[in-house]
Amino acid sequence: MLEVQDLHTFYGESHVLQGVSLSVAPSQCVALLGRNGAGKTTTLRSILGLTPARRGEVTFKGEVITRKPTHQIVRLGVSYVPEDRGIFATVTVEEHLAMARGASRGRPARKDIGYVFEVFPRLAERRHSLGGQLSGGEQQMLAIGRALIAGPDLLVLDEPSEGLAPVIIEKLEEVLLAVKRMGVPILIVEQNYHLATRLADYVYVLSQGSVKFAGATEALTRDENIRRTYLSV
Numbered sequence: 001m002l003e004v005q006d007l008h009t010f011y012g013e014s015h016v017l018q019g020v021s022l023s024v025a026p027s028q029c030v031a032l033l034g035r036n037g038a039g040k041t042t043t044l045r046s047i048l049g050l051t052p053a054r055r056g057e058v059t060f061k062g063e064v065i066t067r068k069p070t071h072q073i074v075r076l077g078v079s080y081v082p083e084d085r086g087i088f089a090t091v092t093v094e095e096h097l098a099m100a101r102g103a104s105r106g107r108p109a110r111k112d113i114g115y116v117f118e119v120f121p122r123l124a125e126r127r128h129s130l131g132g133q134l135s136g137g138e139q140q141m142l143a144i145g146r147a148l149i150a151g152p153d154l155l156v157l158d159e160p161s162e163g164l165a166p167v168i169i170e171k172l173e174e175v176l177l178a179v180k181r182m183g184v185p186i187l188i189v190e191q192n193y194h195l196a197t198r199l200a201d202y203v204y205v206l207s208q209g210s211v212k213f214a215g216a217t218e219a220l221t222r223d224e225n226i227r228r229t230y231l232s233v
Protein backbone atom coordinates (compact mmCIF):
# COMPACT_ATOMS: atom_id res chain seq x y z
CA MET A 1 0.00 0.00 0.00
CA LEU A 2 2.58 2.56 1.22
CA GLU A 3 6.32 1.93 0.95
CA VAL A 4 8.82 4.44 2.29
CA GLN A 5 12.44 3.70 1.35
CA ASP A 6 15.47 5.37 2.90
CA LEU A 7 14.13 8.93 3.17
CA HIS A 8 16.59 11.75 3.77
CA THR A 9 14.97 15.10 4.49
CA PHE A 10 16.57 18.44 5.30
CA TYR A 11 15.45 21.76 6.72
CA GLY A 12 18.07 23.99 5.13
CA GLU A 13 21.40 22.47 6.15
CA SER A 14 19.88 20.44 8.95
CA HIS A 15 19.76 16.72 8.04
CA VAL A 16 16.58 15.73 9.91
CA LEU A 17 15.56 12.38 8.42
CA GLN A 18 18.55 10.10 8.05
CA GLY A 19 17.26 7.15 6.08
CA VAL A 20 13.74 6.40 7.29
CA SER A 21 12.08 3.31 5.82
CA LEU A 22 8.63 2.02 6.70
CA SER A 23 5.64 0.37 5.12
CA VAL A 24 1.90 0.16 5.63
CA ALA A 25 0.09 -2.93 4.34
CA PRO A 26 -3.57 -2.98 3.27
CA SER A 27 -5.98 -2.79 6.25
CA GLN A 28 -3.08 -2.28 8.64
CA CYS A 29 -2.74 0.38 11.34
CA VAL A 30 0.87 1.46 11.76
CA ALA A 31 2.06 3.77 14.54
CA LEU A 32 5.11 6.00 14.39
CA LEU A 33 6.38 6.73 17.90
CA GLY A 34 9.28 8.68 19.36
CA ARG A 35 10.17 11.62 21.52
CA ASN A 36 9.72 15.31 20.67
CA GLY A 37 11.91 16.24 17.74
CA ALA A 38 12.50 12.63 16.65
CA GLY A 39 11.31 13.37 13.10
CA LYS A 40 7.75 11.97 13.18
CA THR A 41 5.99 14.98 11.67
CA THR A 42 8.78 15.42 9.15
CA THR A 43 8.31 11.81 8.03
CA LEU A 44 4.60 12.44 7.43
CA ARG A 45 5.34 15.74 5.67
CA SER A 46 7.85 14.01 3.40
CA ILE A 47 5.31 11.32 2.50
CA LEU A 48 2.73 14.02 1.67
CA GLY A 49 5.21 16.05 -0.38
CA LEU A 50 4.93 19.04 1.99
CA THR A 51 8.62 18.84 2.90
CA PRO A 52 9.94 16.73 0.03
CA ALA A 53 12.75 14.31 0.78
CA ARG A 54 16.09 15.00 -0.83
CA ARG A 55 16.84 11.29 -1.20
CA GLY A 56 14.80 8.11 -0.98
CA GLU A 57 11.53 6.97 -2.46
CA VAL A 58 7.86 6.85 -1.48
CA THR A 59 5.53 4.47 -3.31
CA PHE A 60 1.75 4.49 -2.86
CA LYS A 61 -0.44 1.82 -4.49
CA GLY A 62 2.51 0.90 -6.67
CA GLU A 63 3.08 4.44 -7.92
CA VAL A 64 6.16 6.50 -7.08
CA ILE A 65 4.94 9.70 -5.39
CA THR A 66 8.23 11.08 -4.04
CA ARG A 67 8.32 14.10 -6.34
CA LYS A 68 4.60 14.61 -6.78
CA PRO A 69 2.90 17.76 -5.52
CA THR A 70 0.76 17.32 -2.41
CA HIS A 71 -2.57 17.88 -4.17
CA GLN A 72 -1.83 14.96 -6.51
CA ILE A 73 -0.89 12.70 -3.59
CA VAL A 74 -4.15 13.63 -1.87
CA ARG A 75 -6.05 12.98 -5.11
CA LEU A 76 -4.52 9.49 -5.21
CA GLY A 77 -6.24 8.77 -1.90
CA VAL A 78 -3.99 9.86 0.96
CA SER A 79 -5.91 11.91 3.57
CA TYR A 80 -3.78 13.83 6.05
CA VAL A 81 -4.85 15.25 9.41
CA PRO A 82 -2.00 17.57 10.44
CA GLU A 83 -0.94 18.29 13.99
CA ASP A 84 -2.57 21.75 13.97
CA ARG A 85 -5.81 20.30 12.50
CA GLY A 86 -6.08 23.11 9.95
CA ILE A 87 -9.59 24.25 10.90
CA PHE A 88 -10.61 27.71 9.64
CA ALA A 89 -11.95 29.94 12.42
CA THR A 90 -14.53 31.77 10.27
CA VAL A 91 -15.86 28.80 8.27
CA THR A 92 -18.76 26.64 9.50
CA VAL A 93 -18.60 22.89 10.13
CA GLU A 94 -20.85 22.21 7.17
CA GLU A 95 -18.79 24.47 4.87
CA HIS A 96 -15.57 22.69 5.89
CA LEU A 97 -17.11 19.37 4.90
CA ALA A 98 -18.59 20.76 1.68
CA MET A 99 -15.17 22.10 0.66
CA ALA A 100 -13.53 18.75 1.36
CA ARG A 101 -16.22 16.98 -0.62
CA GLY A 102 -15.74 19.34 -3.55
CA ALA A 103 -11.97 18.87 -3.42
CA SER A 104 -12.35 15.08 -3.57
CA ARG A 105 -14.42 15.12 -6.78
CA GLY A 106 -13.49 12.15 -8.91
CA ARG A 107 -12.62 9.87 -5.99
CA PRO A 108 -14.72 6.70 -6.33
CA ALA A 109 -15.06 6.15 -2.57
CA ARG A 110 -16.11 9.75 -1.84
CA LYS A 111 -18.63 10.07 0.99
CA ASP A 112 -21.56 12.41 1.69
CA ILE A 113 -21.57 14.98 4.45
CA GLY A 114 -24.30 12.89 6.10
CA TYR A 115 -21.81 10.06 6.49
CA VAL A 116 -19.55 12.26 8.62
CA PHE A 117 -22.55 13.33 10.71
CA GLU A 118 -23.35 9.65 11.32
CA VAL A 119 -19.80 9.00 12.49
CA PHE A 120 -19.75 12.18 14.62
CA PRO A 121 -23.31 13.11 15.69
CA ARG A 122 -21.81 15.98 17.67
CA LEU A 123 -20.77 17.64 14.41
CA ALA A 124 -24.33 17.43 13.09
CA GLU A 125 -25.51 19.38 16.14
CA ARG A 126 -22.82 21.97 15.49
CA ARG A 127 -23.12 22.09 11.71
CA HIS A 128 -23.73 25.86 11.63
CA SER A 129 -21.01 26.72 14.17
CA LEU A 130 -17.82 28.38 13.03
CA GLY A 131 -14.52 26.51 13.33
CA GLY A 132 -13.32 29.01 15.90
CA GLN A 133 -16.32 28.28 18.13
CA LEU A 134 -15.59 24.54 18.38
CA SER A 135 -13.91 22.85 21.32
CA GLY A 136 -10.60 21.07 20.74
CA GLY A 137 -12.37 17.71 20.56
CA GLU A 138 -14.94 19.00 18.10
CA GLN A 139 -12.19 20.48 15.95
CA GLN A 140 -10.42 17.15 15.92
CA MET A 141 -13.64 15.36 14.92
CA LEU A 142 -14.06 17.89 12.11
CA ALA A 143 -10.47 17.40 10.96
CA ILE A 144 -10.94 13.61 10.87
CA GLY A 145 -14.40 13.89 9.32
CA ARG A 146 -12.97 16.08 6.59
CA ALA A 147 -10.24 13.49 5.96
CA LEU A 148 -12.80 10.66 5.76
CA ILE A 149 -15.05 12.41 3.23
CA ALA A 150 -12.60 11.67 0.41
CA GLY A 151 -13.02 7.94 1.08
CA PRO A 152 -9.24 7.66 1.56
CA ASP A 153 -7.12 4.64 0.70
CA LEU A 154 -4.75 5.71 3.49
CA LEU A 155 -5.48 7.89 6.51
CA VAL A 156 -2.45 9.73 7.94
CA LEU A 157 -2.85 11.31 11.39
CA ASP A 158 -0.39 13.45 13.34
CA GLU A 159 -1.03 13.28 17.11
CA PRO A 160 -4.82 13.17 16.92
CA SER A 161 -5.24 12.84 20.71
CA GLU A 162 -3.17 15.91 21.53
CA GLY A 163 -5.03 18.31 23.81
CA LEU A 164 -8.13 16.13 24.10
CA ALA A 165 -9.86 15.14 27.34
CA PRO A 166 -9.74 11.42 28.23
CA VAL A 167 -13.41 10.90 27.38
CA ILE A 168 -12.87 12.42 23.91
CA ILE A 169 -9.78 10.23 23.42
CA GLU A 170 -11.98 7.19 24.09
CA LYS A 171 -14.38 8.43 21.42
CA LEU A 172 -11.47 9.04 19.05
CA GLU A 173 -10.25 5.48 19.63
CA GLU A 174 -13.70 4.09 18.78
CA VAL A 175 -13.79 6.14 15.58
CA LEU A 176 -10.31 5.05 14.50
CA LEU A 177 -11.10 1.41 15.27
CA ALA A 178 -14.23 1.79 13.12
CA VAL A 179 -12.12 3.28 10.30
CA LYS A 180 -9.76 0.33 10.63
CA ARG A 181 -12.66 -2.16 10.50
CA MET A 182 -13.76 -0.52 7.24
CA GLY A 183 -10.39 -1.69 5.91
CA VAL A 184 -8.82 1.77 5.58
CA PRO A 185 -5.10 1.57 6.39
CA ILE A 186 -3.90 4.10 8.97
CA LEU A 187 -0.49 5.67 9.61
CA ILE A 188 -0.62 7.40 12.98
CA VAL A 189 1.89 9.51 14.91
CA GLU A 190 0.93 9.51 18.55
CA GLN A 191 2.50 10.55 21.88
CA ASN A 192 -0.18 8.64 23.75
CA TYR A 193 1.55 5.26 23.94
CA HIS A 194 -1.50 3.40 25.24
CA LEU A 195 -3.79 4.72 22.52
CA ALA A 196 -1.17 4.00 19.86
CA THR A 197 -0.57 0.43 20.99
CA ARG A 198 -4.30 -0.31 21.25
CA LEU A 199 -4.80 0.82 17.65
CA ALA A 200 -1.64 -0.29 15.90
CA ASP A 201 -0.74 -3.69 14.47
CA TYR A 202 2.81 -2.63 13.75
CA VAL A 203 5.06 0.03 15.28
CA TYR A 204 8.11 2.04 14.26
CA VAL A 205 10.11 3.93 16.87
CA LEU A 206 12.06 6.93 15.62
CA SER A 207 14.93 8.70 17.30
CA GLN A 208 17.11 11.41 15.80
CA GLY A 209 15.71 10.87 12.35
CA SER A 210 16.17 7.13 12.07
CA VAL A 211 14.19 4.01 12.89
CA LYS A 212 15.41 2.37 16.11
CA PHE A 213 12.72 -0.30 16.34
CA ALA A 214 10.30 -1.88 13.88
CA GLY A 215 8.02 -4.70 14.87
CA ALA A 216 4.59 -5.96 15.80
CA THR A 217 2.93 -4.03 18.60
CA GLU A 218 3.23 -7.02 20.95
CA ALA A 219 6.99 -7.11 20.36
CA LEU A 220 7.27 -3.47 21.48
CA THR A 221 5.15 -4.01 24.57
CA ARG A 222 7.51 -6.85 25.52
CA ASP A 223 10.68 -4.84 24.80
CA GLU A 224 11.21 -2.84 27.96
CA ASN A 225 14.62 -1.65 26.85
CA ILE A 226 13.34 0.07 23.70
CA ARG A 227 10.37 1.53 25.54
CA ARG A 228 12.57 2.98 28.32
CA THR A 229 15.29 4.25 26.00
CA TYR A 230 13.17 5.87 23.31
CA LEU A 231 9.70 6.39 24.74
CA SER A 232 10.03 6.73 28.52
CA VAL A 233 7.18 4.29 29.15
Ligand SMILES: Nc1ncnc2c1ncn2[C@@H]1O[C@H](COP(=O)(O)OP(=O)(O)OP(=O)(O)O)[C@@H](O)[C@H]1O
Residues within 6 Å of the ligand: 011, 014, 016, 034, 035, 036, 037, 038, 039, 040, 041, 042, 043
Ligand atom coordinates in the same frame (compact mmCIF):
# COMPACT_ATOMS: atom_id res chain seq x y z
N1 LIG B 1 10.46 24.04 9.78
C1 LIG B 1 11.54 23.59 10.39
N2 LIG B 1 12.74 24.20 10.23
C2 LIG B 1 13.85 23.74 10.83
N3 LIG B 1 13.90 22.66 11.63
C3 LIG B 1 12.75 22.01 11.83
C4 LIG B 1 11.52 22.44 11.24
N4 LIG B 1 10.54 21.59 11.64
C5 LIG B 1 11.14 20.70 12.44
N5 LIG B 1 12.46 20.93 12.56
C6 LIG B 1 13.43 20.13 13.35
O1 LIG B 1 13.43 18.82 12.82
C7 LIG B 1 13.49 17.84 13.85
C8 LIG B 1 12.32 16.89 13.72
O2 LIG B 1 11.11 17.62 13.92
P1 LIG B 1 9.68 16.96 13.81
O3 LIG B 1 8.69 18.07 13.85
O4 LIG B 1 9.65 16.04 12.66
O5 LIG B 1 9.65 16.10 15.15
P2 LIG B 1 8.46 15.29 15.83
O6 LIG B 1 8.96 13.92 16.05
O7 LIG B 1 7.21 15.46 15.06
O8 LIG B 1 8.35 16.02 17.26
P3 LIG B 1 7.06 16.39 18.17
O9 LIG B 1 6.75 15.14 18.94
O10 LIG B 1 7.57 17.47 19.06
O11 LIG B 1 5.94 16.83 17.27
C9 LIG B 1 13.54 18.62 15.15
O12 LIG B 1 14.88 18.71 15.55
C10 LIG B 1 13.01 19.98 14.78
O13 LIG B 1 13.57 20.96 15.60
Ligand SMILES: [Mg+2]
Residues within 6 Å of the ligand: 040, 041, 042, 083, 158
Ligand atom coordinates in the same frame (compact mmCIF):
# COMPACT_ATOMS: atom_id res chain seq x y z
MG1 LIG C 1 5.38 16.35 15.46
